[in-house]
Amino acid sequence: xxxxAARSREITARxxxxxxxxxxxxxxxxxxxxxVDLLEARNNADLARRVAAVARFRFGxxxxxxxxxxxGPAPLGWxxxxxxxxxxxxxxxxxxxxxxxxxxxxxxxxxxxxVRSAALVRMAIWTPVRTAVLAFGSxxxxxxxxxxxxxxxxxxxxxxxxxxxxxxxI
Numbered sequence: 001x002x003x004x005a006a007r008s009r010e011i012t013a014r015x016x017x018x019x020x021x022x023x024x025x026x027x028x029x030x031x032x033x034x035x036v037d038l039l040e041a042r043n044n045a046d047l048a049r050r051v052a053a054v055a056r057f058r059f060g061x062x063x064x065x066x067x068x069x070x071x072g073p074a075p076l077g078w079x080x081x082x083x084x085x086x087x088x089x090x091x092x093x094x095x096x097x098x099x100x101x102x103x104x105x106x107x108x109x110x111x112x113x114x115v116r117s118a119a120l121v122r123m124a125i126w127t128p129v130r131t132a133v134l135a136f137g138s139x140x141x142x143x144x145x146x147x148x149x150x151x152x153x154x155x156x157x158x159x160x161x162x163x164x165x166x167x168x169x170i
């Protein structure tokens with residue numbers, strides 16, 4: 001009976017590990033497909049539109065946005081943030097933050113009402129450098145949590161940075 005119970009626990013553990021591996025593989029595949037979609041952007045407004053659309057349709061989150069801080073206007077389709085807000089939302093030394101979302105209205109506009117958790121990754125774009133953020137908002141409070149790794153979202157942020165560098169800030 002003990003051997004059968006141990007075997008059952010091992011089978012359950014293996015099935016859970018396999019399910020996590022399948023989910024991780026699917027997330028990686030979707031992230032790589034989104035990167036290709038973003039690289040096809042024709043300008044900064046198209047880039048912002050693609051982030052929002054692909055986030056909703058490919059990942060099923062409530063919102064995706066690109067926001068930029070500081071002086072000067074935000075590119076068309078991007079959200080302008082007051083200087084210093086990202087330090088408050090992410091932390092002054094942090095690159096990414098996953099979990100409950102303060103500042104959802106500034107990051108997601110009208111979609112903020114449905115956002116219960118967010119993935120935020122800091123970016124540095126253009127010369128002179130402007131601080132920006134790639135933000136995804138989930139309607140699920142556990143959609144993004146502090147225990148999650150931010151590697152895939154950070155990868156997408158690097159794609160957005162390099163793609164946005166093709167065009168002027170305005």
